[in-house]
Amino acid sequence: MIKLVSQLITLFIYIVLLCGFTSYKSTSVLPKKLEEGKGKKIYLEYGCVNCHGTKGKGDGEMASFLDPKPRNFTSLVEMKNLPDSLMMYSIKHGVVGSSMPEHSELNENEINDLVIYLRHFLADYYHMVNMCVTDRHTVDLTKNFENFKIEIDNKKKLSAEIKNNSLIIQATSPIHLINEMSKTKSRTTRNRIKIVNGTGSKAEKILVTVRIHDCIRGQM
Ligand code: HEC
Incomplete structure (x- = not known):
């Protein structure tokens, strides 16, 4: 009987853990270039x-x-x-x-x-990132970005920089964002980053859509 109770408790803890927190990968690789096609x-x-x-x-x-x-x-x-x-x-x-x-x-x-x-x-490249508000996500850009411009939808929400062939993304102020999400009762907020690499006709455009999740379920 005691064994059964302890098993039930363990199961309960597992369920709470599974439902309570969601995590997302902290790294990803930029997908291939979108072809013009037919x-x-x-x-x-x-x-x-x-x-x-x-x-x-x-x-x-x-x-x-x-x-x-x-x-x-x-x-x-x-x-x-x-x-x-x-x-x-x-x-x-x-x-x-x-x-x-x-x-x-x-x-x-x-x-x-x-x-x-x-x-x-x-854009020539499209990428979607899912991340938790307190995490940092790194996108492997697979090549060197030398002469680039980064445009962010809402800089109050998101910061991004390019270092060593990688785009590093994080919430500008996680606490601020968590407060904002709880006010609007939403568990995710979406933001976009546009990067232009190079200039003139050779310039490549990359669009990264970032979905930031609060990652704490069942709170609201
Ligand atoms: C005679 C002019 C004309 C032609 C020809 C035309 N479009 Fe449009 N298209 C428009 C206008 C004007 C709108 C904006 C409608 C609006 O304001 O909602 C539009 C809207 C669109 C939208 C929806 C996006 C939006 O603005 O809501 C798409 C997608 C689109 N066109 C694709 C095409 C494609 C593909 C073709 C050819 C197969 C085509 N259009 C041919 C004038 C045209």
Whole structure:
């Protein structure tokens, strides 16, 4: 009987530990470069370029006649709230109240290719990091970054620096962030880091989305 009780207690402790704390990897490797793929051909063939422009800036030949104007696919701010699913929906069905036409003739693969191509305007590399608010995360960039610029969505929340081929990310002030998350009753907060490596046509753009978790479950 005593044995059973002690086993139950051990089990209980395990469950509390499992539910109580979540941890995330503290290192990751930047994934491969996003290829333009087949999307470019479709983008040109179907005339997307006429409105959205060759660089996706929303400045195609027809853009000046349009109201609302096409979104700037190269802008971090404008692309923030545009998930793949919405892009796919808009391409397939068009956008009511705008000149964005429907493309019911395109199949799912073609629409996928288009979305990859559109994403390509904003960044060549995409990476997602999940980390706990009190941790530090290191992304292995796999190559040397010499002439780079780092842009952070919200510097009050997140700090980032590049050292020895690695991007090191941490919360600027964990306590501040924990307070903020508890006020808004959210357990995660999302932030983005954009890095431009090099200049001119050879510049490479890297977008890292960082989800910071409070990592203490069942508190709120
Ligand atoms: C006649 C001009 C025109 C053409 C052609 C066109 N678009 Fe658009 N597109 C627009 C406009 C304007 C919007 C903005 C709609 C809005 O404000 O919500 C838009 C919105 C979008 C969106 C949704 C993003 C958003 O802003 O909400 C995507 C994705 C998109 N277009 C992709 C494409 C693709 C891919 C093609 C070609 C297959 C294409 N568009 C062809 C004008 C055009």
